[in-house]
Amino acid sequence: MTSRRTRDRLINRLVDSGIEDQRVLEVIRQMPRHLFIDEALSHKAYEDTALPIGYNQTISQPYTVAKMTETLLDGGELNRVLEIGTGSGYQTAVLSCLVKKIFSVERIQPLQEKARARIKRLKMHNVQFKHADGGFGWPEKGPFDGIICAAAPEEIPPELFEQMAVGGRLIIPVGGKAQELRLVIRQSETEYTQSVLEEAKFVPMLSGSIK
Ligand code: SAH
Numbered sequence: 001m002t003s004r005r006t007r008d009r010l011i012n013r014l015v016d017s018g019i020e021d022q023r024v025l026e027v028i029r030q031m032p033r034h035l036f037i038d039e040a041l042s043h044k045a046y047e048d049t050a051l052p053i054g055y056n057q058t059i060s061q062p063y064t065v066a067k068m069t070e071t072l073l074d075g076g077e078l079n080r081v082l083e084i085g086t087g088s089g090y091q092t093a094v095l096s097c098l099v100k101k102i103f104s105v106e107r108i109q110p111l112q113e114k115a116r117a118r119i120k121r122l123k124m125h126n127v128q129f130k131h132a133d134g135g136f137g138w139p140e141k142g143p144f145d146g147i148i149c150a151a152a153p154e155e156i157p158p159e160l161f162e163q164m165a166v167g168g169r170l171i172i173p174v175g176g177k178a179q180e181l182r183l184v185i186r187q188s189e190t191e192y193t194q195s196v197l198e199e200a201k202f203v204p205m206l207s208g209s210i211k
Contacts, residue, residue: 006046013048014066021070027097028066033059035118036088055108055210057203059088060150064200068148068171069094071183071197075169078145082163084134084205085150089115095148096124103127103141105134107209133209137163144168151205152179161192173200 011029019025034045036059041051050058068091072078078099086092086106092115095102106112109131116129130138135157137147142163149160152173161184164170170184181200185193 010046010048010062014063017048017063019063019066019070021066021073023098024066024070024073024094027069027094028062031090031093031097032122033062033090035121036090036093053088053111055111057087057108057111059090065091065094067181067197069098071171072146072148072169073098075146075167075185080141080144080165081146081148082134082138082142082144083148083150084137084160085203086112086115086129087150089118091148091150092119092127093122093124096122096127099126099146101126101128103130103138103144105130105132105138107131107133107206109209109211131209133207135159135205135207139163147171149173149205150202152176152200152202153205156182156184161186164192171197173202175200176204 007029011025034042037051048062050061053059081099081102083104086104092104112129112131119127137159143165144163145165145168147170149172164186166186168186173179173181179200181197183195183197187193
């Protein structure tokens with residue numbers, strides 16, 4: 001069991017880094033992050049760092065999850081959210097506590113299966129998973145009030161713009177070696193605004209899917 005103090009320390013660090021949304025901080029405080037990584041790394045579970053989850057991928061840094069979730073929630077109530085890059089399922093689990101329905105796409109099947117088992121174990125029932133290349137979004141389930149992307153494309157795929165609801169938000173890292181985390185808001189049927197939130201360092205968005 002992780003001590004209350006260890007988790008509180010993480011929350012204090014997130015607050016110091018500028019996270020303000022109390023709902024997000026509380027969900028992260030309660031979330032058993034150690035269940036989303038290998039047992040050998042569990043002593044590091046409540047540090048504010050990304051950690052390897054196999055297949056050359058990482059569980060996101062808690063700060064990154066907090067920042068993306070906070071930015072998403074800033075737009076008001078969210079019914080349908082698309083997540084691209086399920087990975088360990090940690091961001092999925094945080095979202096599960098804060099939005100109505102999540103549709104999560106992962107291109108590496110074994111990662112997706114593990115994430116699905118964790119979400120089931122935590123008795124979270126508002127998540128649907130898909131094994132596919134998330135660069136195409138999940139058109140059958142859209143439009144989405146929010147899209148959160150955990151892997152960086154060189155350019156934002158047009159499908160993601162198309163699958164945003166009017167008023168919806170897309171939070172996505174963009175670039176290669178140098179990346180920036182961007183917020184896109186669909187202001188109307190035809191109009192989108194984009195702003196840069198901060199510098200970013202995500203794994204690249206890769207095409208195709210792996211069994
Ligand atoms: N938020 C996740 C981050 C996982 S890392 C976590 O905390 O665990 C990013 C994930 O994006 C990896 O699992 C990677 O396989 C996945 N990914 C990369 N390109 C993708 C694509 N085109 N479609 C779906 N998933 C993709």
